[in-house]
Amino acid sequence: MMTGKSFRYEQIAEKIEETIKVLQLKAGDKIPSVRQIVKDQKVSMNTAFQAFSLLEAKGIIVSRPRSGYIINSMGTLKVPETKSGPMLPANVEITAMAAAMMKNAKENGIINFSILAPVNEFLPITSLNKAVRASLTEAGNDNFQYPLVDGHPKLLKQISRLSLDWRNPISSNKILVTNGGMEAINLCLDAITSPGDIIAIESPTYHGILQSLERRGLQALEINVDPQIGLSLDELEVALKENKVTACVFMPRCHNPTGCSMPEENKIRLVELLGKRNIPLIEDDCLGELCFDGANGFPAKAYDQYDNVLYCSSFSKTLAPGFRIGWVSSGKHHQTIEKLKFGSNISTNGIFQDAIARYLESGFYTKHIRKMRIELQGQMIKYIGAIITYFPEGTKLAVPKGGLSIWIELPAGLDSFNYQKTALSNGIGICPGHIFSSLNYYHNYIRLNCCPLWNSRIENAIKILAKHIKNY
Template sequence: MPHKTFRYEQVISKIEETISGLQLQPGDKVPSVRKVSEELKVSLTTVKQAYGILEAKGAIVSRPGSGFYINTFTKSIIKRTAVESYIPLPEFIEVNTMAAAMVKNTAKYSVINFSSLAPANEYLPISRINKVMQASIKEERNIFQYSFLEGHPRLIKQIALHTFDWKHSIKQDEILITNGCMEAISLCLEAITKPGDIVAIESPAYAGVLQCLESKGLKALGISVDPFTGLNLDELETALAANKVAACLFMPVCQNPYGCAMPEENKIRMVKLLGELNIPLIEDDALGELSYDKTRPLPAKAYDTYDNVLFCSSFSKSLMPGFRIGWVTAGKYQAQIERLKFAENISTNGLLQDTIGRFLETGEYNAHIKKLRQFAQAQTTRYRNAILEYFPDDVKISVPAGGYSLWVELPENVNALELQREALKFGIGFCPGQIFSASKHYQNFMRINCCPLWSTKIEESLKTLGKLVKSILQKTASVIPVHGLDASATQILL
């Protein structure tokens, strides 16, 4: 059933109609917030919210002290890329071989790595972490023994405090520390599914999630994602009515690979829909701290009144990637998750937990995150501008609301796997779109991670990628594009 239209959505439609009616061109000024408020008889707050979403979409840009203008890059903004126009069908997944080959090849052949999603060392508080780690070794003798099953009390307390401003905050006894966010997700899937079950995921979806589903013999039900507002809830509702879904696994904030974020009302609607159907929601919040908003968007778990959201997060993308410290709060499934954790590996590294806990106690984490968000946004903007300059004109690029990556749509007859093979010869690695789909869709897509610090070498590498895309276009200009891949196509320079 289609959802009701919110007031700001109506305003967005009116603004877009006005822009079209006035035949405004890139660079032209759009009507002021006050003028739109007066003409549509809505509050300034509503108009500002609408303009904020249009800016996030990349349709308009703000110039301080001057107003809003049509974005000169509007034509390059990626559009929603639904693979199916009918109800999606569940599919068994075959991406492990391809993804494993990609990781091995990137490590073996890549000098410039646009595939690894981790902040650069220059933006990590390494010296401060070293100091608190030394203090931990000196003062905390228990860290030389097995850690508590649920995790180190110091870290658990800090995580609980971190959720204090949520609508439904998390208590300390509801938290389990894990080896990164992926172990948390794996434990959740283990607890609530069995081989052959259907799990609804996003399309495109993070490759690690697909690999996890494949390893457990689960079927994926891909739900399309809007590049700006995230998961298509109408499509999800239809798919749930047509399939027996055991669980949903989504990234409402800073979705990977788009970088988009669901509006608050969409998250509330999703939690209510799944709660009433008693379908568990596994929420992957690995990148949630990297939102470019001034205020970090609340996760879906913050609105969970059904005890139905299994929330998985991590410090890997925000603090220390190599520590692999994550956590999960699983609602009514918490006891089962804890039993599985104990059976699999007993506990998580106590020294690293205590170290992060001590760093959080210093109060420096928020300042660090603010700096990291600014770095991520500046990097993605710079990378995006370079791709627009060096790639073919008809390439489309996402406008992320957070995170480190860009989702790039190449011309139809450019196969990302072929492009990857050529790029590796120049020491350049990236993620081909096929590994973000259960059925090797998105063949002409690529994910570029913008973590490597901008430099002349980075710019030259993006320029080289652009030349390779143009070269493939020239070679395939008179050839009908092939939309299928044989098995050998996954063996990339092994």
């Protein structure tokens, strides 16, 4: 249950932190047990466990067999720093670096922490196989013909149903199915920008967005992201006054690479800030469903009363990366984007559209997402625990609110691009921080994908990464 601006388990975690400070507990001291917290705070066992898991992920406490929870010797995590000062528009030159990184990781990374995709164990493969077989064998279906440019009618209906609890739901006739989330974003950029235009983006941001700007000759204006609460709206407001910004590309939920999500009041302010200025917002929500404990709130599009948000999402992070099924709801730009889609590749794979529509019709999607969030959070806790244990002093990270990755600031002086080469020589793929900025920032940052299932092999890979950081 969510109370006010935070979930109950978050409030319990804060009270435990206060207790630690008041009692001046030191490393190694025991804290009240889970059962004691349940009794004292009058909460469920599940809520208490969530609070303890959060504190464990933050590095404040650790579990000891037959001893309960004790204060961690590492203390609280230090959060990665944000860049200070105003930023200027910049040309983007990132594609070659990003492409080389992805190719090297794919070919040489036996343990691949670089590609942001869920492993098969998190996906409903059996149910999707059944849906695909039905799509292929049902008599009289049209799945072997060209689909409509907008998309399969059944899928459009199901996507629309996903927004029913939004303040401003999406109509099925305002949705266009795309080849993954990136095609949705690219179509939006093609519809509303011209070469030389200034596009406001987050700093750091997903390198695929930077590549899209580079291919179109667009300038990037980076706006700082706080690793805990997301985009700096004050900085954005100043940037809009000082620059002629054509459009913005932001990730309000489950930001990539930091994993943060904007509070609801900030999303509403963002929509109003841009709507009143008639500056389109391209919202990348491809990871939005993966906020832990359902604490994702709504996308910015849900609050859009200006018909100004071009909403892009995908099933690649939640159901099947290989199907490449995304979509865009672009409001007043729908017809323009429809023409661009038809002129580009006519339509999106009809069989995979039909299969996902059948899966959504089954009613299993909500249960699957709930289960996936819990499993991903469990993974995240184990990865963060290992980073705290093995990485050297000076390492900083913020506990992600969701998504598939962790954004890590390494000790100053380390060059993550060269460090990536060292990791690859040991069969480990990582993402260097350089590729998440057009301004050559984040030299000593890396992004780790936490999807590979935790086991001794993964833990050993973390140890190897830590060893080479210490030796750098």
